[in-house]
Amino acid sequence: MKVLYFAWLRQKVGRGEETVEAPSSVRTVGDLAAWLGARGGGYADAFADLKRLRAAVNQEYGDFSVAVKAGDEVAFFPPVTGG
Amino acid sequence: MKVLYFAWLRQKVGRGEETVEAPSSVRTVGDLAAWLGARGGGYADAFADLKRLRAAVNQEYGDFSVAVKAGDEVAFFPPVTGG
Amino acid sequence: MIRVQSEDFDPGVEIGRFQREDVGAIVSFTGVVRGESHGERLVSMTLEHFPGMTERELERIAVEARTRWSLQGVSVVHRVGELRPGERIVLVVTAAAHRQAAFEAAEFLMDYLKTRAPFWKRELRASGEYWVEARSSDDEAAARWSR
């Protein structure tokens, strides 16, 4: 699946997007966040506090219990601050 | 004193302003309205229903109990409809 | 800045006056003459006012807004004379550090202007000339600010 990072998550992870092959145990947004955080380094830093993060699956906001599957586009970002 | 008329009052009275010498019995805006209405014709028509009128003395809104004296400028008009 | 004039005005220019680094939020209200009234075609609308008192009342309304909200600027422009459907009739612009003050003050200014500023509208419709009647909904809108 495709993973996107915005704002300080993008800076910590060091990239804006990537394609990942998640194991079959990654069934939700929360599973994906935990799996990415386990990579350590910038990922561990970016995903250290999930309460500070928001997510969107295929450009729809979703909480961390939302299911993800191969082919989905999952975005992680901090709470929005436009306007 | 100077009397001003606006909107349909002006049309009914037939003029926008005039200087009047009111008798000493005219002590309030209401007295003045009654005295003007007693002139008959367009004045009677303009002052027929005081509930439909508003007044200002020296460019300050005032109800019909407000005192008037020689030298004052008294305006009569319908409720405002700007904006 | 308060202006009563027969000439048209440019909302963009008036908004632009407040575009400064200490202003975060600018709200404008532009009133336009509608082409229909009481189910009839409106030919034109003529605005009469009370010169002198109009400006005083508008100034007073603007001062009242500035005492109620923290504002960086207030503009009110109101046209008088004969206007056609689609023409601009009134403009209120408020500038503040934050959006809530700018929004609330603009609504307040319009509500108070409608019930306090000595303007009178006469409509020329297909069936004749009519003075516009004051609306109780405008009084109610203004009354909510004194709660």
Place this chain on the structure above:
Amino acid sequence: MIRVQSEDFDPGVEIGRFQREDVGAIVSFTGVVRGESHGERLVSMTLEHFPGMTERELERIAVEARTRWSLQGVSVVHRVGELRPGERIVLVVTAAAHRQAAFEAAEFLMDYLKTRAPFWKRELRASGEYWVEARSSDDEAAARWSR
């Protein structure tokens, strides 16, 4: 009309699009970059967004406003990229037959935009770079519309 762009916009032009005979009231909100943040001089502000999702969310917010109020038009323009103090950042314009709908819809659009549209602000201040934190007051402002 929804636009996300790096170029500046002209509030007067956007307001002018809605100046029609069926529109009585046009409300605009213009957001401007302020020159101070957290007591420090702001050097610049950079806006990042989520291309595609941003437009979808803004469209959704506009549709929601049109279902809640009787509107003749809605425009939202939001800039992205690097902006300096005093520059315009966001514009919302609403057009309606009557002023209350136009005012309320414009406030609603701003409140929802602040909490739903995927934009992120990074400030360059004298002491360094900072991502702007979401404000609970914005969440509260948005929440009042679901009461």
